[in-house]
Every structure is written in C-alpha cells, then in structure tokens.
Amino acid sequence: MSLLGSFHTALGLLALASGIAAYALHRGIRPRRKTGLLYLASTLLVSLTGFGLFAHGGFGKPHALAVLTLLTLAFAYAAGSLGWFGAAGRKIETVGYSFTFFLHFIPGITETFTRLPAGNPAFDSPEAPALKAIAGLLFLLFLAGARYQLKAMPSELRGQ
Numbered sequence: 001m002s003l004l005g006s007f008h009t010a011l012g013l014l015a016l017a018s019g020i021a022a023y024a025l026h027r028g029i030r031p032r033r034k035t036g037l038l039y040l041a042s043t044l045l046v047s048l049t050g051f052g053l054f055a056h057g058g059f060g061k062p063h064a065l066a067v068l069t070l071l072t073l074a075f076a077y078a079a080g081s082l083g084w085f086g087a088a089g090r091k092i093e094t095v096g097y098s099f100t101f102f103l104h105f106i107p108g109i110t111e112t113f114t115r116l117p118a119g120n121p122a123f124d125s126p127e128a129p130a131l132k133a134i135a136g137l138l139f140l141l142f143l144a145g146a147r148y149q150l151k152a153m154p155s156e157l158r159g160q
Contacts, residue, residue: 008049012104015042019101028149029097031080036097044073050107057081061126062107072096094153095146102142109134135153 001009022028022035030036043098047066076096079089112123113131123131 002053004049004052008046008053011042011046011049012108012137015039015046016104016108018042019104023145027152028094029092031097039101040073040097043069043104046104047073065106066102069100072100072103076100079142091150091153094149098142098146098149102138105138106135109138 004044018035019029022030022039024034025035026033028036029039031040050062050066053062072094076093076099078084079096080091080093085092110126110131113134114124114126114128115121125131130156
C-alpha cells in the first residue's frame with residue numbers, strides 16, 4: 001500500500017470511529033459537536049485523498065463515490081446551516097450526514113473483503129453478488145437508522 005493509501009485508510013478509520021462516537025453520544029452526526037466536526041473533517045479528507053488513489057486504473061467507481069460523498073456533505077451542510085429548506089433543514093442535514101456514514105462502508109467492505117485474508121480473500125471481485133448483498137443490507141440499516149434518528153430528534157432540532 002502506498003503512503004497516500006495508508007494515510008487515506010487511517011483517515012477512513014478515524015471517520016468511522018468518530019461517526020460511531022457521534023451516534024453513541026448524540027444519536028447522530030451533529031456538526032456543532034466535536035465528534036461530528038471530527039467526523040465531517042475526516043470524511044472530507046478521505047474523499048479528497050481518494051482522488052489520488054488509482055488501484056484499479058483511472059477514474060472509477062471509488063472516485064464517483066467520493067464525488068457523491070462530497071456533494072452530499074455540501075448539500076447536508078447547506079440544508080442545516082444555510083436554511084435552504086426552512087424547518088426541514090435539520091432533518092435533511094441529519095439524513096445527509098448519515099448517508100455519508102453509509103457511503104464509508106461501500107469501499108470499506110469492498111477493499112477489506114477483496115484483500116483479506118491475505119492470499120485468499122473472502123471475495124474475488126468487487127462485483128461479487130454476496131458483496132453486493134452485504135452493501136444492500138447496510139443500506140437497509142442506514143434507512144432504519146435514519147428513521148430512528150428523525151423520530152428521536154429533539155424538537156428544537158426538528159424546527160418544530
């Protein structure tokens with residue numbers, strides 16, 4: 001693994017750890033809390049450093065995922081901080097930041113399960129049907145988690 005790849009991976013692990021801490025402490029990624037801010041900064045850096053990695057040739061699906069993550073971060077920020085959607089802004093922010101957390105798992109599970117265990121990885125290809133099924137299950141967990149967050153959101157954050 002290259003130096004950039006190692007740095008990128010470390011940032012990704014920091015993003016996941018801070019995201020988990022944000023969920024555990026605040027029931028969501030809140031940009032006005034230290035854990036949320038750390039999550040957002042590390043996610044931004046993971047996305048940007050990903051553009052320098054080309055393990056599978058040129059611009060590919062991982063780079064498109066980085067673009068989607070950056071767009072989602074910007075949209076969620078605008079919704080929650082710039083008042084684009086009025087009272088619904090904080091809800092959109094919450095779901096948007098949670099979606100970026102889900103997006104971390106796509107390359108995470110793909111890279112992990114197509115590389116480990118070394119010499120005999122769990123899946124031969126990022127296109128393996130079982131790997132796609134795992135991603136689908138994670139998406140269902142994201143949907144359930146987003147629903148829970150919206151129901152558990154304090155009324156002052158919901159705009160009510």
